[in-house]
Amino acid sequence: MTAYREEDAGTPARSRRWPLLLGIVALALTVSAGGLVWLFQDELFHPFGDVRACEGSDVPLPVVIDPGDAALPADASDVHYVTREGRAQVSFLSSRIPDYLHRASLLPDEAPLFDDRHGAAYGLGDGEPELPEGLCGSPLRGPAWLYGNDSVAVLVERSPLAPDAFPNPARAIVTYALP
Known part of the structure; x- marks a missing residue:
């Protein structure tokens, strides 16, 4: 039988938080980039460049x-x-x-x-x-x-x-x- 240590109890919860945090950051960056493109679309997209x-x-x-x-x-x-x-x-x-x-x-x-x-x-x-x-x-x-x-x-x-x-x-x- 293996002994249960207190520090092992926190590891699974911490490793599950990383993908969630990365997803939130990616969503925030995507929304920000989309907002900037919409705001400056006239300056970004000219006919023929x-x-x-x-x-x-x-x-x-x-x-x-x-x-x-x-x-x-x-x-x-x-x-x-x-x-x-x-x-x-x-x-x-x-x-x-x-x-x-x-x-x-x-x-x-x-x-x-x-x-x-x-x-x-x-x-x-x-x-x-x-x-x-x-x-x-x-x-x-x-x-x-x-x-x-x-x-x-x-x-x-x-x-x-x-x-x-x-x-x-x-x-x-x-x-x-x-x-």
Whole structure:
């Protein structure tokens, strides 16, 4: 006959607690991870894995976006785009809008920024927002000026304080046909 020791009595109960504790910890981690994925789903799951792409886009744009054969300004930030039915709309912030307009051949070098021969006032009041359907990100705010040719249209914020200047940086929305 074997002798019964007091320390053996606690062993089976302790060994049964480990799987239960591990199950509770695993459940808590799973619920936490699921909650974080749900909370940040917009930041985690972008179309084509591109953080610039807005939901509903049907084709990805290249890393260097070049509507009208002029790449977006080097300082472009807060870039977002939506593509559908062979067209793209790209929204961005930049302090180099005049340079972009010249490179895209929308504004001759010698022309003033707000020349009626090369653009037109766009119907937005001061501070009034404009964000085309499907395009995500921050909206463009009025007043605004529209430049364009047969292949590209550029809508740009105009400074509400200085009527002959853009704010620094200015938001622009470029619309063009995809190749």
